[in-house]
Amino acid sequence: MFYDSLPFRAVAADVLLAVENGQSLSQCLPYALSQLPPEQRPQLQAICYGTCRWFHRLDGELNQRLKKPIRKPDRVIHHLMLVALFQLRFSEQATYAVLNETVEACRALDRPHLTGLVNGVLRAAEREGAPEPSDDSSRFSHPVWMVEKLRHNWPEHWQAILDANNTQAPMTLRVNALRFSRDEYLKLLTDAGIGAKATRFAPLGIQLERPVPVDNLPWFEDGAVSVQDEAAQLCTTLMDLQPGQRVLDACAAPGGKTCAILESCAELSEVIAIDESQDRLPRVQENLDRLDLSASLIQADAADTEQWWDGQAFDRILLDVPCSATGVIRRHPDIKLLRRESDIVPLAGIQLGLLNAMWSILKPGGRLVYATCSVFPQENHRIIQRFLKQQEHAQLIPIDASWGLDMDAGRNLLPDPNSHDGFFYAVLEKPDA
Ligand SMILES: C[S@@+](CC[C@H](N)C(=O)[O-])C[C@H]1O[C@@H](n2cnc3c(N)ncnc32)[C@H](O)[C@@H]1O
The missing domain is CATH 3.30.70.1170 (Sun protein; domain 3)
Known part of the structure; x- marks a missing residue:
């Protein structure tokens, strides 16, 4: 779609449609932003993030207001109405501007036959105000499965986690x-x-x-x-880095923790940063360049050690695995739309596979730090428990810290509206031969 001739609400609706179809905001928003005049960009960004954050609440209301669903080929107009509802419910925008300009945007999206519907739905929404949320999915604005999983996993904390996910994270x-x-x-x-x-x-x-x-x-x-978020920064406090060590950052891009490692111990003998993603690996180099640091970068599946490993074991390994990212939803609210419940079991398989592979290239006496930005135990302490059953000589090192919750096998930080993201860490050591 050519965005440069469209009003920003129409662009936002198209971006949200792309998210519904599986693209992340960080994939589709930069192009959309580049097509708009600079003064409209902050508004587009705020609308896209805000509508994702409140998607499940707004979608619940819109579905109640529509007598029948919008036809699939016109689905972008469903998103246009969500954008308008977001502005009515969560922004300071004048109501008449939201109503009039949304109808204009409907026309600009080439759906003149739907302007009457858009106008009618939004006028009723404005007149009647927001309905009481009908269930916890709309109350907390998260998908049903996430609410249920969090309630089950965190019976004492699930509501606080959901509320924290709806706040804006500090910088x-x-x-x-x-x-x-x-x-x-x-x-x-x-x-x-x-x-x-x-x-x-x-x-x-x-x-x-x-x-x-x-x-x-x-x-x-x-x-x-x-x-870098505070929780992510904690990795170097757990790695016990010493001069002369050979260090591997096994899932490194965009390189936040690789750089933290290099900054925290200037005399490491070598730091190798691996990432599977060809698109993301260059961002590690950009960060290293800006900070005037150096590491050896390798694009590979870290678990496929035959392909990239030179046979020299590592003193320290950081394994910041790919995960559901449910601890960073407040920074990436599109995760609510993108993640599926069925993703978690395959992710856990990948995480355990990576952990076993990294264990095999850790020196006797070496230390491995396992990290996720997930709040699901399945990706966190349960991975460590499963690993400890398979590797009976592995030693779990207790984390003596004032942050997070002790999970028996590692520590979990839950997202805190006033400070850090949700995160998990476990520290493992390989006994000397
Ligand atoms: C949580 S992110 C890492 C964030 C990074 N450690 C930081 O602090 O900036 C996980 C990364 O793992 C990479 N990845 C996923 N599977 C991988 C694999 N099998 N081998 C290497 N990297 C992988 C992804 O491309 C992604 O960049």
Whole structure:
């Protein structure tokens, strides 16, 4: 579709249709943004993220209001109405502008026969106000399966997790310890008029009062800081990195943790960063370049060690596995639409396979840190328990930390509206031969 001639609500509707059809916002939004005039871009971004965040609530309301579903070829108009409902319910936009411009957008999408329906549905929505959510899926605005799985997995925390997922995550920085101390950088931020505070758990973390473009951050281009959630930063506190070690980051892109590893111990003998994705691996190099760090990058399936491994075992391995990403829904609300319940079992199979493969190339006496940004035990401590049954000599190292919840085999951080994302860590050591 040619976006440059369309009103931004029509573009948003088409982006949401693409998400419904399986594309992530990070795949389809950049192109759409590039086609709009700069002054409309923040609004398009806010609408796409906001409509995904509240999709299940808004979709519940829209389906109640429609006497019969919109025909499949006109599905984009269903999304256009969701966009308008998002603006009516969750934004400060003037109602008349939302109504009139949504009808215009319907025309611009070449569906003049549906303008009457759009107008009628939105006028009723405006007049009658938001209905009471009919179930927990619309109340918490998550797919039914996710609500049920979280309720089952976290009987004491499921509502807090769902609520946290609907908040906007703070912007958090990791100070490059090779350049500045955290206090020094906090001072630079204060001097630049950017409100910020030290994070509670991550020793180099700084949480900003409100997000700012990275170009406004002092010395960003020169590698002073990186944007990284507090929970993700904790990986280096668990790796016990020492000079001279050979380190593998087995699932590395876009390289946030590879760079954190290199910053936290300047004299490692070698760091190898692997990622399977040809598209994502270059982002590791971009991050290394900006921070003036170096690592050996390999594009490969890490589990296929015959293909890439030189036979020299690693002292430290970070295994930040592909996962459901259910701990980072507040940053990626499209996960609510993209993830399926049936994804979890195959993901768990991949995670356990990667863990066994990485174990085989860890030195005796070496340490492996397993990480996910998931809140499902199936991808977290249950993987570790299954692994420990298969590798009876593996030692689970207790994590003595003030963050997260002890899961017997690892620690889980649940998403916290005031600070970190949802995350899981487990530390394993291979006994000396
Ligand atoms: C959670 S992300 C890693 C995030 C990264 N560690 C960071 O902190 O920036 C998982 C990554 O694993 C990669 N991946 C998935 N399966 C893989 C495999 N079998 N071998 C290597 N990389 C894989 C994906 O392409 C994705 O980039």
